Amino acid sequence: MQLFHKTNFDFIGHRWLFFTISAVMILAGIASLVVKGGPRLGVDFTGGSLVQIRFNQGTATEEVRKTLDDNGFVNSEIQSFLDSNVFIIRIQKSEIPMTEVANKVEQAFKSKWGEGSFTVERTEMVGPRVGEALSEQALWAIIFSWIGIIVYVAFRFKSTAHGVAGVIALMHDVTITVGFFSLMNKEISLTIIAALLTLIGYSINDTIVVYDRIRESMRLLRNKTLGEIINTSINDTLSRTIITSSTVIIVLIALYIWGGEVIHDFSLALLIGVIVGTYSSIAVASPLVYEWETRKAKKRAAVK
Amino acid sequence: MNAKQIKWILVLVIMALSVWYLYPTVKWYRYTPEQREEKERTQDKIVNKVINLGLDLKGGMHLVLEVDKTKIPKGTTLNDAMDRAIEILRNRIDQFGVAEPLIQKQGDNLILVQLPGVKDTQRAIDLIGKTALLEFRLVDDSGKLNEAIEGKVPEGYELLKDQHDDHILLKKEASLTGAALSNAKVKIGGQYNMPYIGIDFTEQGAKDFAKLTGDNINRRLAIVLDGVVQSAPVIKSRIPDGHAIIEGNFTMEDASGLAIVLRAGALPAPVSIIENRTIGPSLGQDSIKAGLKACLIGLAFVVVFMGIYYGLSGLVADLAVVLNLVVLMAAMSAFHATLTLPGIAGVILALGMAVDANVLIFERIREELRVGKTIRVAIDTGYEKAFSAIIDSNLTTLIAAAFLFQFGTGPVKGFAVTLTLGILVSMFTAIVFTHLVFDYALAGKDIKKLSI
Numbered sequence: 130m131q132l133f134h135k136t137n138f139d140f141i142g143h144r145w146l147f148f149t150i151s152a153v154m155i156l157a158g159i160a161s162l163v164v165k166g167g168p169r170l171g172v173d174f175t176g177g178s179l180v181q182i183r184f185n186q187g188t189a190t191e192e193v194r195k196t197l198d199d200n201g202f203v204n205s206e207i208q209s210f211l212d213s214n215v216f217i218i219r220i221q222k223s224e225i226p227m228t229e230v231a232n233k234v235e236q237a238f239k240s241k242w243g244e245g246s247f248t249v250e251r252t253e254m255v256g257p258r259v260g261e262a263l264s265e266q267a268l269w270a271i272i273f274s275w276i277g278i279i280v281y282v283a284f285r286f287k288s289t290a291h292g293v294a295g296v297i298a299l300m301h302d303v304t305i306t307v308g309f310f311s312l313m314n315k316e317i318s319l320t321i322i323a324a325l326l327t328l329i330g331y332s333i334n335d336t337i338v339v340y341d342r343i344r345e346s347m348r349l350l351r352n353k354t355l356g357e358i359i360n361t362s363i364n365d366t367l368s369r370t371i372i373t374s375s376t377v378i379i380v381l382i383a384l385y386i387w388g389g390e391v392i393h394d395f396s397l398a399l400l401i402g403v404i405v406g407t408y409s410s411i412a413v414a415s416p417l418v419y420e421w422e423t424r425k426a427k428k429r430a431a432v433k
Numbered sequence: 434m435n436a437k438q439i440k441w442i443l444v445l446v447i448m449a450l451s452v453w454y455l456y457p458t459v460k461w462y463r464y465t466p467e468q469r470e471e472k473e474r475t476q477d478k479i480v481n482k483v484i485n486l487g488l489d490l491k492g493g494m495h496l497v498l499e500v501d502k503t504k505i506p507k508g509t510t511l512n513d514a515m516d517r518a519i520e521i522l523r524n525r526i527d528q529f530g531v532a533e534p535l536i537q538k539q540g541d542n543l544i545l546v547q548l549p550g551v552k553d554t555q556r557a558i559d560l561i562g563k564t565a566l567l568e569f570r571l572v573d574d575s576g577k578l579n580e581a582i583e584g585k586v587p588e589g590y591e592l593l594k595d596q597h598d599d600h601i602l603l604k605k606e607a608s609l610t611g612a613a614l615s616n617a618k619v620k621i622g623g624q625y626n627m628p629y630i631g632i633d634f635t636e637q638g639a640k641d642f643a644k645l646t647g648d649n650i651n652r653r654l655a656i657v658l659d660g661v662v663q664s665a666p667v668i669k670s671r672i673p674d675g676h677a678i679i680e681g682n683f684t685m686e687d688a689s690g691l692a693i694v695l696r697a698g699a700l701p702a703p704v705s706i707i708e709n710r711t712i713g714p715s716l717g718q719d720s721i722k723a724g725l726k727a728c729l730i731g732l733a734f735v736v737v738f739m740g741i742y743y744g745l746s747g748l749v750a751d752l753a754v755v756l757n758l759v760v761l762m763a764a765m766s767a768f769h770a771t772l773t774l775p776g777i778a779g780v781i782l783a784l785g786m787a788v789d790a791n792v793l794i795f796e797r798i799r800e801e802l803r804v805g806k807t808i809r810v811a812i813d814t815g816y817e818k819a820f821s822a823i824i825d826s827n828l829t830t831l832i833a834a835a836f837l838f839q840f841g842t843g844p845v846k847g848f849a850v851t852l853t854l855g856i857l858v859s860m861f862t863a864i865v866f867t868h869l870v871f872d873y874a875l876a877g878k879d880i881k882k883l884s885i
Contacts, residue, residue, distance in 0.1 A: 130742050131799075181716070228706055232555075250716035256707030259497060262540075270840035277832040285825055323775055323837065323845045327782060327852070330833035334786070334826040338793065341822035369796040373789040376738060380731035380781050387730060389723030391489065391716075391774055399778075 133368040140363045141356040144416035151301055151413055154405075158308010168311055171318035174264045176257030177221035178230040181390070182238065184214040184247045192241075193218070200237040201225070210390050215250070217390065219316075227254055251391075267322045274326065275299065278333055286340055290425075294417035295336050298409040302332050306402045315394060324398035331377070331399075332406030335370060336414040342366050343415065355422055359415050367411070374407040440869055447861070448756075451763035457482040458766045473532035480533070484765045486549075487773030487847050490721050492714035493549035494557060498522075498704040500542045505702045511541060514701040519544060524697035525560055544704070554711050556690060564659050564703045565694035567611030567679075569645070572653035572665055573602040595655070595662045596681065603655050603662075608645050610699070613638025617695035619688045623680065628688035630679040632695065639675025647671035658691075659703075724777040731781055735788055743795050744884035749870050750791035753862040757787045760858045765851070773847030783855020786827065790863030794819040795885055808883045809875060816868050823864060827856050 140147075162168060172179050190209045193216050197205045201224060208217040218234065225233055231252035238247060255263075275296045282292035303325055310317060342362035350358055381403060385396035461469065461483040473480055488495050505514045519536055522544065526534045535547040551557050573581075573590055581592050581602050595601040616633040623629055634642050646654070646668050655665040656679050663681040683691065736754065739747035761780065765772065798815030806814065831853060838849035 130744075132742075183715075228558075228709070231709075231711075248713060248715055250713045250719075252709070252711045254706070254709040256497075256499075259708045266840045270836045273839075274833045274836040277836065278829055281829055281832055319845060320775060323848055326833055326837045327779075327848070330830035330837075330852070331782070333829045333833070334789075337826040337829055338822045341825055344821075345818070365800070366796075369789075369792050372742070372792050372796075373785075376735050376788055376792075377782075377785045379734045379738070380785055383731035383734065384727045384778060384781065387723060387727040388778075389720050389727075389774075391720055392724065392727075392778065395775065395778065 136364045136367055138364060139360060141360050141416055141419050147412035147416060154305045158305055158311060161308055161311040165311055168307055168317045171316040172219055172221060172253060172255050173319040174260045175221050176255050176260040178227060179253040180218045180231050180234045181251040182216050182247050183250050187214055196237055196241045215390050274329055286344055290418050290421040291340055294414050294421060295333055297417055298336055298414040299329050299332055301409050301413055302328055302402055302406045305405045306398055309401050320395045321398050324395050327399060328402035328406055331403060332410060335407060335410035339363055339366050339410060339415050356419060359419050363411055363415055370407060370411060374403060377403055440865055444866055444869060447760060451760050454763040454767040458484050481769050482766060485769060485771040487771045488547060488549055489712055489774045490717045491549050492712050492717040494551050494554055495710040496546040496706055497708035498544045499707045501703045502542050509701060517701045521698050521700055522561060525693055528693045529560055560690055560693060562704060562706055563694050564700045566659055566699040567695060568607035568657045569609040570603045570607050570655045570657055571649060572655050574652055578602045593662050595665055601662060601665060609641055611695060613641060614695060617692045619692045628683045628685050630688055630692055632677050634675040643671055643673045720774050724774055728777060728781055746795055746885040749867050750788060753867045754784055754787055756866060757784060757858050757862045761855050764854050770850050771847050775845060776847035776851045779848040779851035780855060783852055783859055786856060787859030787863050790823045790859060791867060793822055798885055808880055812871050827860055831856055
């Protein structure tokens with residue numbers, strides 16, 4: 130079976146269209162981030178408490194909300210999974226000392242619904258300074274992985290342009306995913322950072338496959354222009370790019386649907402990321418290399 | 434022996450090793466939970482040969498403690514205090530009975546404590562968070578109590594509340610501390626048949642205690658635990674035998690917890706819990722079920738898809754995926770690595786990359802066939818040309834995984850581990866193994882059409 134026969138799409142010729150599409154997606158995300166005052170960070174980073182509760186019977190979110198309000202947890206956030214009667218409650222600030230919050234929530238629920246009518250499945254308490262340290266570590270991990278990738282790619286492809294364009298494509302993917310989470314009003318937790326790092330690994334993988342083809346075509350098609358070479362290379366690898374991404378996307382959809390509450394947002398972040406990452410590998414990374422190299426060539430010509 | 438034979442031997446050796454390393458894990462998870470608990474307690478050798486489940490799958494507590502730097506005793510360095518604190522926490526936790534606890538220094542004044550499978554979480558927190566500084570301090574009986582209540586506390590003294598919530602004026606300096614103890618046990622008896630704690634002093638401690646009591650007959654001696662007065666009995670006579678009791682309004686649980694912390698000794702400085710993640714055992718079970726289900730469904734889709742899209746060649750890739758899974762699990766057993774929920778996702782992603790390597794190769798082979806090459810040449814060229822793309826793309830992913838490992842805590846680290854191992858294994862199965870299968874299938878035959 131074969132879904133894609135030899136394609137011959139002019140990716141380089143349409144590069145400004147792609148750049149515009151990317152810019153719109155990035156700006157939409159950034160606009161949302163600016164309006165909302167930054168990404169919605171989870172208790173992992175801000176400090177606070179999280180309680181995950183499973184009721185034995187169907188329970189309305191409003192009742193959970195009211196019980197929390199009545200007990201002084203006014204600013205709590207509730208994420209409900211109604212088909213499994215699971216509620217994840219996040220409390221970032223309250224009058225009660227942090228070490229007590231989870232206990233107090235449990236007690237409040239006990240007096241409202243009675244002992245044994247629910248199970249506390251998970252509690253988390255993160256001190257504010259722990260959160261700060263974690264955000265810093267997360268940021269460094271991402272920055273170092275970018276530097277590592279630039280260095281490796283520059284070494285293997287003997288071109289800074291490839292490395293830098295690859296990393297710009299990664300920034301593009303991460304920004305759009307974080308922006309999308311902001312638009313959806315979803316929270317960035319530690320596991321989402323793990324998803325972003327995975328995405329970085331996946332997306333660069335995709336980009337490298339195209340680069341590899343460009344490297345090979347440069348050796349074989351010496352009489353063609355850079356634009357033609359890049360176009361042929363993207364088209365030649367297009368079938369593989371789409372097939373691979375589709376299999377990964379299928380698996381991620383399975384994870385999203387059946388993977389359980391804890392992994393739900395993680396799968397969603399990866400799902401968005403892989404779609405955006407596939408797009409950027411095709412339409413952003415290599416066209417950027419083209420743009421960089423042609424400008425450099427022009428400059429060199431001007432100097433002469 | 435030619436290169437192909439060496440590769441076959443390598444494949445067979447890896448398969449044999451995988452079975453060898455996987456066997457304990459399979460055996461382990463066929464035990465009943467009670468049997469597993471028993472083996473963990475007796476520290477059976479098998480425990481170190483199986484895939485460990487992370488806290489998020491097994492249930493348990495993850496705590497980070499901060500040691501109060503400002504309250505470290507004079508003359509002790511931070512490092513010494515940290516080492517001592519870790520040793521004492523380990524003693525306490527061992528007596529509490531937790532299988533495979535992890536107690537680790539983090540940063541300069543943080544301690545990470547992981548207690549898998551702990552059920553009584555509140556008790557664990559009480560046990561770990563207590564400084565357990567036991568002090569014997571003389572009570573002032575010169576009548577300065579009233580002055581002190583008005584705010585004029587005499588130098589070298591401290592005003593506290595006793596067990597009846599009355600004020601009590603104590604010497605700031607302890608005459609004797611918990612360091613002089615050799616043992617502490619829960620006993621029941623006394624006037625109200627309540628639990629109390631019987632303590633034994635060390636040889637030197639007994640001498641000091643005898644002198645202290647002998648010199649201060651008819652004065653009150655307060656027993657202070659972590660700044661709270663437990664009792665302040667009057668010394669009736671010199672106590673020479675090195676025994677004493679601590680009374681208080683203890684429940685049986687309080688008393689046994691207190692006995693443990695007294696036996697294990699006091700922490701050199703107070704600690705506070707700054708991070709606490711507790712996962713109930715039921716959630717862990719559900720997560721495993723959900724994760725495995727999602728994994729299997731995803732895998733089934735991919736296997737079927739590859740079979741449809743690439744025909745028989747797709748089935749070869751499927752075989753490689755299954756082999757990949759087996760070798761990956763075996764590698765995790767061999768390293769006694771920890772599987773977390775994101776770790777399961779890492780396994781899936783690694784399998785996806787294994788499939789990708791074969792997709793790259795198959796697409797390349799198709800291209801070669803299209804330009805009219807013979808099947809055998811097309812296959813060899815396909816593998817050859819896809820090789821650099823596979824190596825470069827996987828190595829860059831490994832770079833990202835390495836930083837993930839470096840930065841990650843528990844679950845995230847688990848993800849990095851499975852992803853890294855998975856990528857390494859996948860390069861082997863996708864490049865070496867499938868190529869060998871093609872060669873084997875085509876050997877000595879004159880095939881006109883390749884199912885790809």
